[in-house]
Structure formats: structure tokens, C-alpha cells
Amino acid sequence: MTEATDAAATRDADAARGVIHDLGYRHYEGVRLGRGAVFRALYTASLRSAFGLGRGAKAKIIPFAAIGIMALPAAVAVVVAIVAQQALGTELEFLHYRDYAMTPLQWVVLGFLAVQAAELVCRDLRYTVLPLYFSRPIKRIDYPLAKLAAMSMAVFIVMCTPLLVHYLGASFTTNEGLDGIWTETKAVAPIVVSAGVHALVLAALGLAIASLTPRRAFAIGGIAGWYVLSNAIMGALFVALAARNDGADPPAWPAVLSPFPLLNGFQNAALGQEPSPIDVNGYGPLFIAVTIAFFAACVAVLIVRYRRVAQ
């Protein structure tokens, strides 16, 4: 009631002073956030759209199917471990944390990457929305970097899903109390780091390819094509080198040509994860160097692409 009378009093006072209240347009007097906040807003919006949040049900199918499929083997591993422990009284671990980045789950990660990288950058290119971003208080480079940060985080979340399920399952069923949890933590930590490296490199590759075309189908095909082609070249080189070595194990270096074997080799070389399908023996520094160089090259393509893109 006091508010109402106050408002009436103010109105009367204004009327007495001849103040005209124009309700047609009010100027904005509030805060205007800086470039950093705008970057974070673009990152958050892109991360949400990578999982179809705030969109229709159709947009959620692929991201949540990917998370579900990734979690499935880990859930089975946990159940098997619990059953083995209770029925047989033994600890049985048939999947290790490092196995979740292998085929066939690799294909799930690849599928998620291809579809969502296209979703994140092709729409704005196709419908020429970019001028509306570039005419706002950000720098040109902010757009690709915010998209890269969002795509990396999205891939990281998908790759961490089975790790989390496995870790929680193992921690709750351990016989060794806190020591058991500490053992699990030590086992999962390097794989989480490795998932982060996977996420950065794969997101950079996916966005670099997707940003070259406004057509979503071409982007998805391009990313899948890169995977298939690089694997084929790698395989052919292995065969040729094995033939030259008279059937002995060929050297590991052709694996740097294909993204997943490269990252697997990086995990092996930099994080000491054995055994590994890519046994880097002697080529460790090469895998680390190529991983860094490949990431830098993809980011460079992405940045140059957005510097040149029509406004």
C-alpha cells in the first residue's frame, strides 16, 4: 500500500514539475559486460547447443545417445566387478580406463564430434549470421576460439562419461577402503588428462574441417573422410614397412598420420600408459611433437578461416 501511495506521490510530483513519462522507449542504463564475459556467453551457448539443450528433442538424440553408448560398457564392467566380488570373492577387472578411447567406442566419439562440430559452425556460415557477431564488441578471433573451447569441453564430457561410471563403480565396491579409492584415482587421473588432450585435438580437427563448408552433410562427411583416409594411409604404410622388414614388427611412426592412433601414441609416450595398441618404442618424442603440431595447425586453419570469411 505504501508503495502504491509512493508511486502516486511521485507521479503527482512529476506532473507538478511537468515531467513527461515517455513509455515508448526506455534507454538501457544497466551494466555492459566486457569481451571476456561475451566470450564466456558464446562458449556457454555453444556448449549447450553441442548437447541440444534449449533445442527440440531431435537435437538431443545424437549427443545423449553418444553419452549413453559410452557409459554402457563401463556400467557392464562395474556390474561384472560387483557380481565377481560377491559371488566369487575376487576382484575382476576386464576393462581398464584406457580402453574406453579404443574402437568401437572411438567411432562413437568420432560420430559425436562430426555431427556436433557441424552443428556448432555450419549453421552460422550457412545462414550468414556471422556479420551479426562480428558487428558486436568482440574480436574476430573470439568466435572460433569460443567454439573451440565449447567443442573441446563437449568431447571431453563424452569421453569422461565412462571414466566417471567406472571410477564411481570401482570406488564404491573396493575392499580396501580409502586406499582402494586412492588406487583408482591414480589409475584414472592420467586417462582424464589424456581425454582432455583427445578432446582438444579432435575438436580442433573437427571444427577446422567443418568451418570450411556451410553444408552440414559435407562437414560430417569431411570429418569421417579424414578418419577413414588417414587410417587407410597409415595401414598401407604399416603393411609396406612390414614387408620391407621381412615380416618383423614395423616401426610405429606411420601412426602419427591418423588422429586416434596419434593420440593413443601420445598417451603411451607422455602419460606412460602401457600396454597400448600403438607401441611407440623409440618414437615417443615424435608422437608428442606431432600431437602438438597437429593441434596448432588445426587451430591456425580455424583462425585463418574466420579472418577471411565474408562479413
Place this chain on the structure above:
Amino acid sequence: MPLLATSALSKRYPNGVLALDALSVDVEPGVIGLVGANGAGKSTLIKILLGLLPPSNGSTRVLDLDPTHQGERVRGLVGYMPEHDCLPPDVNATEFVVHLARMSGLPMTAARERTAEALRLVGLHEERYRQIGGYSTGMKQRVKLAQSIVHDPRLLLLDEPTNGLDPAGRTEMLALIRRIGTEFGISILVSSHLLSEIEQICDSLIVIDAGKLLRHDTLAAFTGRREVLLVQVDEGTDELAGHLTGAGVRFSRDGEGLLIPLDGDEAYDLIRDAVAELGLPLHRLEQRRHRVEEVFQ
């Protein structure tokens, strides 16, 4: 402080095309028309003012800032409506404008409030919750306009805002722009290749051709005397003309009628007296504005 100023501004694209050629202009706040044929350099000028293109030569000030080096600050104070389509079809207008308001640095709550406000002002009501893909061209232009004013800019740069609209849509869009410029107190630089169209809503005009400044002046100065009086009589036009010549009035013929400069109320008295004296049947007495196009003929 002028709204914007350019000094010997030139832009040569890497392919050799000279889009702007030593353009110097000082612009005061208001609604300013930027007129030129397609390819005259209008869009290039707008992009330089936004700090999206670096000039090859010369300098620019927008709201007393240098867009080349203070681009982000300029873009925080300026709203831009591009010429071409720039709307994704699979989101609704509210979501899209809220997102762009956030890209202009507004916090979430403010972005939502300002979006509702901007969409209301451009005349989008219930439609704002429908996907943009189903909108008419006129509604899409309104969404483009709404996203340019959502952050309450001090200057609006509108690139061919009436493109693709039917005559009724053009009239509405022009009225809306005029309203933003006068009632909302936001200065507007609006480009068009149709002089007759934007002269209705502008305080001043910048005319460019092949990147060169042809003329920059207030609309009143463009049209010389702003107002003219059209007189039509059913018969005896020549008699009236003779009489006016006798009275020392300068006039011109316009089809069936005579155009008399309107300096004050005397012109009305003069014509009333002349028509009464000659006993002519007066058909029409109408105040008219010179059209800018007549100036260029």
C-alpha cells in the same frame, strides 16, 4: 562533437577495386541518409565505421572513437543491420535476439527484458515465439532491426533496410526508422539506392558515387526552399501565370498546375487575390515538398 567524421577516407580492396576515394564528411546527429547506386561504396563505408575493415588511407571517427583501433568500443555503442539475410530459420525470434543481446554484453536478465522491448517496438508480438523460418520478409526485416537496437545503441547503421519489401512494407519500415530516430533519440545512418525513398525520413543526406562524395547537406538545403505551393485552376492557367509574372512572383509550371515557392503566408494571400481578381475556378491549392531527385535532374 560530430556523430561521425571521415577525413580523406579511401579503401582499395586487394583485387584493386577502389571502393572509397578520399571521402571527407562531418556528420551531425540525426537521421542521415546514405545514398548511392549499387557499388557506390555504401556498404564499404559502413564496414569501416564498424571497424570491420581497415581503411587504406585517411581516418575515421565514430562517436569520438577510432573504429580501426577501438573497434570493440565502437561496436558496443553501435547497432548494425546488414543488407542480406542473416537469420537462422530454426530458432524463434526471442531466443535469437536474446542471444545477440548477450553477445553485445548484456547480462541474461537484461538481455531478456531488452529483447521483449525491442521486439515489441518493431511490432512483433505473438510471432516472436515462432521459428524465424516461417516469417515473411517484412517480419524478418523487423527481427534484423530488433537485434540492432536490443542493446540500446547510440548510433544505428542500417544497410538497405527496405530491400525486398513490398510498398506497404517499405512505408512501415521507413516509419519505424523515423520513429527510432526521433522518439528514441538514436542517431541513424541509413543507406539506400533509392533517393526518393529515404528522403522522406532523413534530416540530412550523404550522396556518394563511385566512392566519391557528391554532396552532403541537410535535406532543407538539398531542396533549396523546402516548401512549394501547387496551384491548379480548371481554366485560365495562362492568365494566372501572366498575372503572377506581373506581380513579380517566380514560379514554375508542373503539368496542369503552377509551382510557387512558399516563403510565408503571403503566397497564399497572393494567390487568393489573383484568383479572385481574375475570377478563375480554383481546383487545387496544395503544399508540396520539392523532391531531392528534382535537384539532380
